[in-house]
Amino acid sequence: MFSEEQIERYSRHIILKEVGGKGQRKLLDGKVLIIGAGGLGAPIALYLAAAGVGTIGLADADVVDITNLQRQVIHFTPDIGKPKVISAAEKMRAINPDVTVNTYQTWVSAANIASLIADYDFIIDGTDNFAAKFLINDACVLGNKPYSHGGILRFDGQTITIKPKESACYRCIFPNPPPKDAIPTCSQAGVIGVLPGVLGTIQATEAVKYLLGKGDLLTDRLLTYNALRMKFREVSLKRNTGCPVCGDTPTITELRDEVDALNVCDLEKS
Amino acid sequence: MQLTVNGAPASVAGKDTLSVNALLAELKVSDPLYVTVELNGEIVQRPTFDDTLVKDGDTLEFLYFMGGGR
Numbered sequence: 001m002f003s004e005e006q007i008e009r010y011s012r013h014i015i016l017k018e019v020g021g022k023g024q025r026k027l028l029d030g031k032v033l034i035i036g037a038g039g040l041g042a043p044i045a046l047y048l049a050a051a052g053v054g055t056i057g058l059a060d061a062d063v064v065d066i067t068n069l070q071r072q073v074i075h076f077t078p079d080i081g082k083p084k085v086i087s088a089a090e091k092m093r094a095i096n097p098d099v100t101v102n103t104y105q106t107w108v109s110a111a112n113i114a115s116l117i118a119d120y121d122f123i124i125d126g127t128d129n130f131a132a133k134f135l136i137n138d139a140c141v142l143g144n145k146p147y148s149h150g151g152i153l154r155f156d157g158q159t160i161t162i163k164p165k166e167s168a169c170y171r172c173i174f175p176n177p178p179p180k181d182a183i184p185t186c187s188q189a190g191v192i193g194v195l196p197g198v199l200g201t202i203q204a205t206e207a208v209k210y211l212l213g214k215g216d217l218l219t220d221r222l223l224t225y226n227a228l229r230m231k232f233r234e235v236s237l238k239r240n241t242g243c244p245v246c247g248d249t250p251t252i253t254e255l256r257d258e259v260d261a262l263n264v265c266d267l268e269k270s
Numbered sequence: 271m272q273l274t275v276n277g278a279p280a281s282v283a284g285k286d287t288l289s290v291n292a293l294l295a296e297l298k299v300s301d302p303l304y305v306t307v308e309l310n311g312e313i314v315q316r317p318t319f320d321d322t323l324v325k326d327g328d329t330l331e332f333l334y335f336m337g338g339g340r
Binding site for chain 1: 276277301303304306308311312313315316331333335336337338339340
């Protein structure tokens, strides 16, 4: 079932009673899609590859820029100019040749997201704009895919895991995206480099637990983190009956792009 | 009235009740147009911010958009 090398590679997992050989097999059979190969995506991709999640998809249209390197630890200085999904996949394969990395050098949109997520067990949002964050939520709710939401800004981060129709979704908390440019992005407002490391690692933990079927997922709880004060808080939530996508009378029944939520820089890039 | 706001005690002098909108102004909450308000564990629908009353002893959470990730 496992090669000698795999038994050694995953020995610290296999001795955990919550993982064992069976759990490691579940990880190797697991398929996780990471949308965004940047600040959040970097630790997520590194840890999931190291853990032996057998199939990892990476979606991002961007190329590595020098301003990324302060926090996107999967990309190195010689990678500047290289597509992020290629740069990230090289590191993941170098960490663990067991892992199949599928790269999608594209931005997610209403036209492609349903087919992108279809083959995966768990989806992780590591994107940097509200258009993508709301689209991922809607696609995962309508496609019944569990996923992890993550958001960061300056010294703050928040994350929640969503099990569609079972637990509160992103739109249960925030029914609609804010207008364009109402809320600053990391490029406009800054972000402390270690922040996505903390949040992304939590998101990767959720994916691993989901694949293992162990522990309690971060559902119906929004975890917020402030790095300056070094405080974690948990806000209890429940499904919102008025939620436009998973409520009692949903108004969103098919995918659409939240064009008004796109930032100018996103429009220029796509 | 005494409230618990984002896990910390908060007091509003001279008022027994306030609408959610009035409370947002009283507490000088930043970005009141974009904050999500949870009152005693229930998300308050934005169109009811003027009609929903906050009273002594209530627990509120103000939740903010965080759009970064890359």
